[in-house]
Amino acid sequence: MEPFTTLRAIAAPIDITNLDTNQLCPTRFNKIPLTDPDYQRILFNNQRYRNDGTLTDFILNQPPYRDARVLVGDDNFGCGSSRESAVYALVAFGIRAVVAPGFGDIFFSNCTKNGLLPVVVENDVCARWRAALHEAPGLELYVDLEALCVTGPDGETHTFSVHPTIRERMLAGLDDVGITREFDDQIAAFEQTHQASMPWAFRSSG
Amino acid sequence: MARARRLVPECGPIRGPSPPPSGTLVSRPRTLFDKIWDRHAITETAAGDTLLYVDRCYIHEGVRHAFDRMQMNGESVRCPSQVFAFSDHYAPTHQRHLGAAASNDPAIRGMLELADANANRYGIRHYGLDDPNQGILHVVPPELGITQPGLLIVGADSHTSTHGALGALAFGLGASETRHVMTTQTLWQRRPRNLRITVNGQLPFGCTGKDLVLAIIARIGAGGGVGYAIEYAGEGVRSLSMEGRMTVCNMSIEAGARAGMMAPDDTTFDYVRGKPHAPRGDDWDAAVAFWRELPSDPDARFDHEVFIAAAEVAPMVTWGTSPEHACSIDDRVPDPAAADSARQRADHEVALEYMDLKPGQRLTDVPIDRVFIGSCTNGRIEDLRAAARVAERGRARITAWVVPGSMEVKRQAEAEGLHRVFEAAGFEWRAPGCSLCTAINGDEIAPGERCASTSNRNFQGRQGKGGRTHLVSPSMAAAAAIAGRLADVRELGGNG
Ligand code: SF4
Numbered sequence: 069m070e071p072f073t074t075l076r077a078i079a080a081p082i083d084i085t086n087l088d089t090n091q092l093c094p095t096r097f098n099k100i101p102l103t104d105p106d107y108q109r110i111l112f113n114n115q116r117y118r119n120d121g122t123l124t125d126f127i128l129n130q131p132p133y134r135d136a137r138v139l140v141g142d143d144n145f146g147c148g149s150s151r152e153s154a155v156y157a158l159v160a161f162g163i164r165a166v167v168a169p170g171f172g173d174i175f176f177s178n179c180t181k182n183g184l185l186p187v188v189v190e191n192d193v194c195a196r197w198r199a200a201l202h203e204a205p206g207l208e209l210y211v212d213l214e215a216l217c218v219t220g221p222d223g224e225t226h227t228f229s230v231h232p233t234i235r236e237r238m239l240a241g242l243d244d245v246g247i248t249r250e251f252d253d254q255i256a257a258f259e260q261t262h263q264a265s266m267p268w269a270f271r272s273s274g
Numbered sequence: 275m276a277r278a279r280r281l282v283p284e285c286g287p288i289r290g291p292s293p294p295p296s297g298t299l300v301s302r303p304r305t306l307f308d309k310i311w312d313r314h315a316i317t318e319t320a321a322g323d324t325l326l327y328v329d330r331c332y333i334h335e336g337v338r339h340a341f342d343r344m345q346m347n348g349e350s351v352r353c354p355s356q357v358f359a360f361s362d363h364y365a366p367t368h369q370r371h372l373g374a375a376a377s378n379d380p381a382i383r384g385m386l387e388l389a390d391a392n393a394n395r396y397g398i399r400h401y402g403l404d405d406p407n408q409g410i411l412h413v414v415p416p417e418l419g420i421t422q423p424g425l426l427i428v429g430a431d432s433h434t435s436t437h438g439a440l441g442a443l444a445f446g447l448g449a450s451e452t453r454h455v456m457t458t459q460t461l462w463q464r465r466p467r468n469l470r471i472t473v474n475g476q477l478p479f480g481c482t483g484k485d486l487v488l489a490i491i492a493r494i495g496a497g498g499g500v501g502y503a504i505e506y507a508g509e510g511v512r513s514l515s516m517e518g519r520m521t522v523c524n525m526s527i528e529a530g531a532r533a534g535m536m537a538p539d540d541t542t543f544d545y546v547r548g549k550p551h552a553p554r555g556d557d558w559d560a561a562v563a564f565w566r567e568l569p570s571d572p573d574a575r576f577d578h579e580v581f582i583a584a585a586e587v588a589p590m591v592t593w594g595t596s597p598e599h600a601c602s603i604d605d606r607v608p609d610p611a612a613a614d615s616a617r618q619r620a621d622h623e624v625a626l627e628y629m630d631l632k633p634g635q636r637l638t639d640v641p642i643d644r645v646f647i648g649s650c651t652n653g654r655i656e657d658l659r660a661a662a663r664v665a666e667r668g669r670a671r672i673t674a675w676v677v678p679g680s681m682e683v684k685r686q687a688e689a690e691g692l693h694r695v696f697e698a699a700g701f702e703w704r705a706p707g708c709s710l711c712t713a714i715n716g717d718e719i720a721p722g723e724r725c726a727s728t729s730n731r732n733f734q735g736r737q738g739k740g741g742r743t744h745l746v747s748p749s750m751a752a753a754a755a756i757a758g759r760l761a762d763v764r765e766l767g768g769n770g
Contacts, residue, residue, distance in 0.1 A: 085621045086496045086596045090733045095714045098336050099364075099385045114735050142617070144497035147530060148733060150432040152339060152448035170497055173466075173532045174432055174448055181450035195617075231464065232321045244450070245349070248458045251317065251325060255460055258316045262327055268553035268561045269329060269422055270356075 409680020419549025653679025
C-alpha cells in the first residue's frame with residue numbers, strides 16, 4: 069500500500085453522525101471490481117448522483133471541495149457494514165485522511181490497510197473545523213503521521229494517537245501478510261498444539 | 275427515545291491498557307472473552323498486538339476483493355478446511371430451480387459464478403445455490419454444528435458477531451483482514467475491552483430477542499459498544515432460546531461492538547448436540563467438559579457494565595435511519611426539539627425528513643407498504659413460527675415476503691406447514707438468501723416505499739435507493755402486514 073507520511077490538502081466537512089458504510093459505498097456497487105477505471109463514482113453515489121446520472125449539489129461535487137483529500141466527519145464515522153469497498157471508494161476519490169471524533173471499528177482497520185489515515189480528534193474541535201470549512205471553502209488541513217499532529221483550518225494544532233504498529237506500517241506502506249510470514253514456524257507449532265487440545269473441532273465430518 | 279451516549283468519551287478503536295500477557299502463571303479471574311482470546315493467542319508484541327489463531331472463517335460472494343488480491347500475489351488458502359463459503363447476498367429468492375439464471379442481471383450472475391469459481395480454485399467448501407444446505411453465512415454454520423462454543427471465528431461480514439451466541443468469540447472483518455486470515459489462518463488484533471450487559475428478569479408478553487437488542491441499542495447508542503466485546507448475561511438472556519440469543523448477538527455491531535457473546539449452557543449444548551458437524555461420542559463428552567469451563571469466572575472484572583430491566587422492554591420499532599433511533603411501539607415519533615444536544619437534534623431532523631415522519635405522530639398510525647421477514651437477524655425457524663402465529667389471525671393487506679434464512683429453515687418450516695399458513699394469509703414464501711436485508715440480489719423496495727423489516731439496518735437506502743425501513747421483530751412485521759400500518763402485536767394477541 070501507499071505509504072503515508074504527511075499530507076497538506078483541501079478538506080471537506082461531512083456533517084453526518086453515525087455515517088454508515090452503506091452511504092460511502094451503496095451496496096449495489098460491492099460487485100464492482102477494483103480495476104474499474106471510474107471507481108470514484110461509487111463514493112456517496114446516492115447523494116452525489118441523480119437517477120439520470122447528473123451531479124447533485126452534494127458537498128463533494130462542489131468546487132473546491134471536490135478536490136478535497138481530507139474529510140472532517142462526525143462521531144462513529146464508518147459504522148455498519150464491514151465492506152472495504154467503502155474505503156476503496158474514498159481512496160479512489162482521492163481521500164487520504166479522515167478526521168473524526170470516533171470511527172466504526174472495522175472501518176478503522178480497513179482504512180489503515182489501504183493507506184487511508186483515520187485521525188481521532190475531539191468532538192468540539194471537529195465541529196469547529198467543519199464550521200470553518202463551510203464558511204471558507206478551500207481551506208487546508210495538515211496531517212503529520214511522523215509527528216502525530218494535525219493542524220486545522222483555524223491554524224490550531226492538535227496531537228493525536230495511533231497505535232505504534234499501525235503508525236509504523238502506514239509510514240512504511242507495509243503489508244500485514246508479509247510481516248506475519250515471519251512468524252510461520254511459530255504459527256505451525258501453535259496450530260499443532262492448539263488443534264490437539266480441542267480435536268473435536270478439527271475432525272472433518274458432516 | 276433514543277439517546278446516543280458514549281460509554282467512554284475516548285477516541286477510536288486504538289486504546290485501552292495492554293492486558294497482562296497470556297500464559298502468566300497468576301490465575302486471575304477471567305471473562306468468557308478472556309478465556310477464548312488467551313487460548314488463541316500465538317504471540318503478543320510489546321506494542322500490544324496479538325497474533326490470534328483462527329479456527330473458522332466464513333465468507334460470502336462479496337469477498338471477491340480479497341480473492342482478487344490473493345490471485346494478484348499468487349497466494350493460496352492455508353487451511354481450506356477451516357474456511358466455509360456461502361452464496362447468500364446475491365442469491366435470487368425466486369425461481370431457484372434455475373440457479374444463477376434466476377437472476378436476469380448479468381452482474382449478479384457474475385458474482386454467483388465468481389464465488390463458485392473462487393471456492394473451486396482454492397478448495398473451499400461452498401454452500402452454493404444448488405447445495406441442500408445453502409443459506410446465510412450466519413444461519414447455516416450454527417445449524418450444521420460448524421459453529422461451536424470456545425472457537426475463534428471470523429467472517430467477512432460485520433454480523434459475524436451472531437456466532438457469539440453459542441459461546442464463541444466471533445467478529446467481522448473487511449477484505450484485507452479476510453485475505454490475511456485465508457492466507458495465514460491468523461489475524462493481528464488488539465484486545466478490545468469487555469462490556470457486560472446484564473438483563474435482569476424475563477421479557478414481557480409480546481417481546482423477543484429483537485425487541486431486547488433494539489432496546490439495548492437505543493439505550494447505549496449506535497457507537498456505545500465501539501472498542502468493546504460485549505457479553506450479554508442475566509436471566510433475560512439465559513431464558514432466551516438459541517434463536518433469540520443469536521438475534522441479540524447478531525446486532526452487537528449495530529451498537530458498534532465487533533463481538534457479542536453469551537456463556538454456553540445447557541440450552542447451547544442441546545442445540546449443538548446431534549448437528550452434522552457436532553462432536554460425537556467421546557469427543558462430545560470431552561467437548562462439553564471443556565465448554566462448561568468457558569463462562570466468565572464469578573469475580574471476573576469488566577471494563578464497563580450496563581444493566582437492563584427486562585420488564586421495561588416493550589415491542590420495539592425504529593423511526594429513523596440508525597438502529598439507535600428505536601422506541602416502543604406505543605411511543606410517538608420523537609420531537610428533535612427535545613433532543614439531548616444540538617448535534618442529536620440535527621441528526622434526528624435529518625432522519626425524520628428522510629423517513630417522512632412528523633414529531634409527535636403515533637407510530638401505530640404510520641402506514642406501511644412492504645413487509646420483509648427474514649435475514650440473519652430473524653430468518654430462523656423460531657422467527658418464522660412467531661410470524662406465522664400472527665399471520666394466521668388475518669390477511670396481508672400489502673406485499674409481505676417471508677424469506678427463510680437457509681434451506682434447512684425452509685425445509686423445517688414446510689414440514690411444519692408454516693408456508694401454507696403464510697400463503698393462506700397472502701404472504702409470499704420465497705427461497706433462502708439475504709434478499710431485502712441488503713437489496714443486492716435484485717430484490718429491492720421502490721423509492722419512497724416504507725418497509726417493516728426484521729433485518730438489522732435501517733440505514734438510508736439499505737433496502738433500495740430512497741426506501742424507508744422500520745426495524746421490528748418477526749411477529750411485529752406480520753402484524754404490520756395484516757394492519758397495513760405499524761401495529762402493536764400485543765393487541766393482536768400474538769406472542770413473540
Ligand atoms: S442477511 Fe443482511 S446482515 Fe445478514 S449477512 Fe445477509 S446482508 Fe448481511
